[in-house]
Amino acid sequence: MSDNPLDEYRASIDNIDAALVYLLSERFKKTTKIGAYKAENGLPASDLGREESQIARLRQLSLDAKLDPSFSEKMLKFIVDEVIRHHERQAADRAGEAGDTA
């Protein structure tokens, strides 16, 4: 055992970060499926109504969890921006494939 009291907290943070990585990986699996569906059906990459309801829900969850709601909102925006980039790439890939067979 280390004498540094920070080490115990950091070991917990490392565990939490590993859980976050695996959860985010699962999350991107779902958004990849959404991206494929949107690309197939010509739907836009972003969906403002959905994002607004996600933000409202996350703000309430954050209050319950004693997490700063504005941090959660920024965090969701950060993740959603990445998701939208993925969706746009999926749509462009699909358009490219369609062009190949035209």
Added chain:
Amino acid sequence: MSDNPLDEYRASIDNIDAALVYLLSERFKKTTKIGAYKAENGLPASDLGREESQIARLRQLSLDAKLDPSFSEKMLKFIVDEVIRHHERQAADRAGEAGDTA
């Protein structure tokens, strides 16, 4: 049940987001304790060596989880920037308290 196939994916995403919120709340509990210790001991809010080892670890975990390592790195940076702001506030609050009793 809805006929919209996106609804099933979105229900899973909502579950994952709730888990992320609760995990992040636990993570901030730990970093708040670290901030208090650093403020008490006059340690700097950020620790470059620690951050570098966290990034290296997260990159490897991301590869294992099939998550884009550069996304994980950006995400960690986003969280750590928030943590550092908290630590700086804790140090300033402590300095203020010390001033009051001087």
